[in-house]
Amino acid sequence: MAEAVTGGAAVVDSLVAQGVRHVFGIPGTHNLEIYRYLPSSGIRHVVTRHEQGAGYAADGYARVTGGPGVLITTSGPGITNAITALATSYADSVPTLAISPGPPRGTVGKDVGWLHELKNQQGALDAVCDRSIRVESADELPEVIAEIFAGFTSRRPRPVHLEVPVDVLEGEWVRRPAAAAQTFEVVQVDSAEIAAAFAQARRPLIIAGGGARGAAAEIRALAANGVPVLTTVNGKGIIDERDPVALGASIRLPAAHRVITEADLVVAVGTELGDSDLWGGVPQAAKVIRIDIDPAQLHKNLQADLPITGDAQQALQLTTKRFDTTHVTEWQKAIRADADLDAGPWAAIQESLAGALPADTVIAGDSSQVTYYGTVHFWPFTTANRLLYPTGYATLGYGLPAAIGAKIAQPERPVIGLFGDGAAMFTIQEFVTATELRLPLPIIVINNGGYAEIREQMVDRGIAPQAVDLYQPDLPAMARAIGAHGIEATSAAALGDLAAEALTTDRPTLIQLTISGSRA
Structure with missing residues (x-):
């Protein structure tokens, strides 16, 4: 028997039909009809403290599962807050789906003073995603979402933005069976x-x-x-x-x-x-x-x-x-000889962690020296390990929310965050998210006083260092104030045991190691 619901149900039903188990995001005025149907759907919603964090979490989720990560934002500032995360997924060929409301039908580009109105929201997202798709009716959603998910496996996986007009989300829709997952033919290769x-x-x-x-x-x-x-x-x-x-x-x-x-x-x-x-x-x-x-x-x-x-x-x-x-x-x-030229303190940090942590540990890095000079070269990965790293877009702030996404995806698997203090401060608010979720996440911050890589580049070019040596808050104390654990490590050699112990707790642990200068 037909059931009258709103367009929000069409979104949620379609995600369920594609096997989605988790979504990341933040509710807002224009996307509330999606949230009406999430609790009964079986999909777990993870609320982050910023939409960029939701995007990075969805990216980390996708990298460890091999399937799409999904984020839900509101219109305007909600979806534009996620743009850097989506650009990161685009650069590294990660399948993520961003769903947001859009202006009501007939108002696009009219500059009518609508709440959260953007000159061209779909155009902004199309510029950083593989594509941005706008539907004009709820009836389109099941097939459109099925086609998006089929595309993630049949072509280069990159983020897609789906814009649903707010009046479609809030309008009446007659519930019907969702579109089945689509199949595709593998291109035959003559080897x-x-x-x-x-x-x-x-x-x-x-x-x-x-x-x-x-x-x-x-x-x-x-x-x-x-x-x-x-x-x-x-x-x-x-x-x-x-x-x-x-x-x-x-x-x-x-x-x-x-x-x-x-x-x-x-x-x-x-x-x-x-x-x-x-x-x-x-x-x-x-x-x-x-x-x-x-x-x-x-x-x-x-x-x-x-x-x-x-x-x-x-x-x-x-x-x-x-x-x-x-x-x-x-x-x-x-x-190896070339790598050793960059060893600095990075080799000792990686050796300590690799020696103490399980073989299948996921390491969420960042655009930090400890990642690209350290983990990349000095942590000898097995096939069970996985590194989450924003290679192409080289963003800062990726590691912490990506670690959350990975842990949500595979809660039984050990996951750590390992990055510098400069990167940490871009998304440090997501430590609240990890604490609220009671995730046993060791978050290891290597504190060298700011943006050390940029400082070095300034010096190399004969530019007086400026805006790179930063005021340093007490990060372990901040973690304790949030309700998590906060520890100051005394040496690189101590990091492995501290991280291994943090995996057994009932909440995240921020472990800070302070080192002197860049690559000192």
Whole structure:
């Protein structure tokens, strides 16, 4: 029997039909009809203290689950607060869905003084997402949301914004069965040319990006046959970094660039080989195969001799040839020597934590020196680990809410946050969220007095340091005032045991380690 409800039910029913279990967000005047139907839906709503935090939490959730993260905001400032988080998901190819109200039908662009009115809300979101979709009736929602979710698995996964006019959300809708999840056909790949290239190669190299995770088993099989694997930061952990042919996630280092030029076959899987990964120009290579679900990636930054659009898992099921690996040890030594130049205090911090924490720990980093000089190079990941890191957009403030999203997604799994004091202060309000949720999260803040990386760049350019040495609040005391635990670590060596103990508590723990200066 038909049931008269509002358009908010169409949104919630459609999310349920796609298997959504959690959403992140903040209620506001224009999205309240969505909240009317959430409690009875079985979907858990996690309220954050800022919409940007909701966006980062949805991003972290998506990275550890492999499925979409969903955030709900109100119109205007609510959705624009989330834009930086959505741009982060876009840069790193993370599937997130942002749902917001929009202006009533017939008022878009009219500048009528509507509450939260934006000149062009949909245009603003379309500029940072894969696309922004506006529906004009509640009847459209089931099929539109089903198509969005199908797109997350059939093409390059990037954030999508769904705008629902507020009068559609609040208007009457006759409830009907939600659209079923859509299926898609996998693009068939002819791997004969790839097999032939491997057959002719003597010193092949695989570069695995974040888009290669679905082909991790095939990449490990090639590694077992002696093919060395270098990963981007987003590909870190695809192969156990203790493997005899693993070259780590140190693709930005000069030694890794030399490795790329010395290989006689480079197979780049699921990566754009961008500046955010390589920190400079792309090295030339003798022969290049690129495999990606997105055809626009196949010649980006490095021209492919053999471009393959489609499923990397299928493309790499191709060879059992065994390769001589005598040269790989020299490649590993050269890369490690380059990494050691950046060691500073970062190596000791990573070694302490890696030695004390479970093998499947998720590390939520940030655009902090302790992440890109430390975790990337000095925490030897197994295939069970996962690093959450805003590589492409290089935002500050990502780590804390991303850790919350990861812990909500997989509560049984150990999750920590590890980042600098500058990054922490961008989203420190989400420590309240973690405390309210009673999450056993160790949040480790390495305090070097401000924006150390930018300070170094100023000095290198002959600019007098300014606006980089910051006033430092007592972060452990702040954590205790919130109702969580707050601890000052006395040394890098102490961090591992403190973090391991914090995993057993009933609330988050802020662990601060104060160090002197940048890379001191």
